[in-house]
Amino acid sequence: MRKLMMGNHALSYGAKLSRVQVIAAYPITPQTQVVELLSEMCANGELDAKFVKVESEHSALAASIGASAAGTRAFTATSSQGLALMHEMIHWAVGARTPVVLGNINRAMAPPWSIWTEQNDSLSQRDTGIMQVYCESNQEVQDTVIQSYKVAEKVLLPCMLVLDAFYLSHTYEPVDIPEQKLVDKYLPKFNPPYKLDPDDVHAFGGLTDAKWYYELRYKIESAIERARGEWRKADDEFGEIFGRKYGLVEDYKCEDADIMLVTSGTITGTARVTVDMLRDEGKKIGILKIRVFRPFPTDEVRDILGGAKKVACIDRNISFGQSGVFFEEIKSALYNSSHRPQIWGYIAGLGGRDVTPDTIREIVKRTEESDKPQELIWIGLKK
């Protein structure tokens, strides 16, 4: 069934199709509609889940972790300041190995208050061990929720699904809602090896001294590395059943490209249209869209960008004192690679500023005209 829906509701439908059993959430713009619709679904019996109202985002994730530790499929959603308040519990969800799926609507951090899109909220969670997937369309949002549970429950790690505020969260697009029985076939019931169980009593996350803590950290790293293969598998299987595939990254016309753009989120759609126009004008430009950010798709990035002469990375975020985060990540993936293209780093669209085809054209033009890579170019800065 096809339905016209906003990105926020695509998240809700994804959770519903995944048959989540516990939803714990606290409202925040621009996320609120995600859990609003889920609470309606719980109230009218469309979804057999427990909706837990909590007093903060910290509690929302804590309750989701508890639910997951008890062996149920848990979901939460938030944005920006709310995600920052969840930070401690994100580390906990990772260490406790609870595969909660968290929808985050990218919104710029305050002050000054902003409700518009920027990736600094989610990218600030980079080193916690939570998986991160950046979505480009509402269809991808809905499908990624289902894929996320598949992978998260395999490797026992939480997953954060990320979408741009307003450009996706509040924009209506047609979304194909698959049949429930096909989703059930794809996504079996969650069955963790250990759970809170009165017939087999254990304490979870208790004091662990240096004798074993180190090994537990190693196991998290092994799990997230294993997740690379699990994402590929989950995506292939999804493609076979539902006819849609997304990859860890997407290569758009990179094969013969002189300049490859690196994008994530909705900027990708704009870049796609611009690349088509530039190709009509005879310019060989391609796009590498990074979808799965954690675990980082190092092999794919090396394979595709290794063939480029010039790379222009567009970051809707900034790691202050360094550069754009995607820029930093692709540079580090390529450093030990035999083919190392020159890479330009562009900061664009912070605080929800539009990134238009003209912005992309300017990025391409500046990369073409320059022969010495620059790490930090502020595109469209009012001087």
Next chain:
Amino acid sequence: MPKAKKIVWKGVDDMPEMAVSLSSMRVNKTASWRNLKPVIDYDKCKPCGICWKFCPEPAILLKEDGSPVIDYDYCKGCGICAEECPRNAITMHREER
């Protein structure tokens, strides 16, 4: 007594993914890091239950007659009982292992 399957492992490959206690907390003793040990002088103790009330673990149990017994499997040696006892019946001693 809660039911619990005992978990044993040798190394990183066969250990559980998450930090899970080896069994229930009855088996999972937590006193190995105590370096001061509280000792009750029952000649001085007139069972009032204050130490029992203050012990944060709780690692003090009360017998039928109300007199306190320290559960050394879980006592962490914080000394709160010794501090709070109005009769100075509890003293802290260096742990010898």
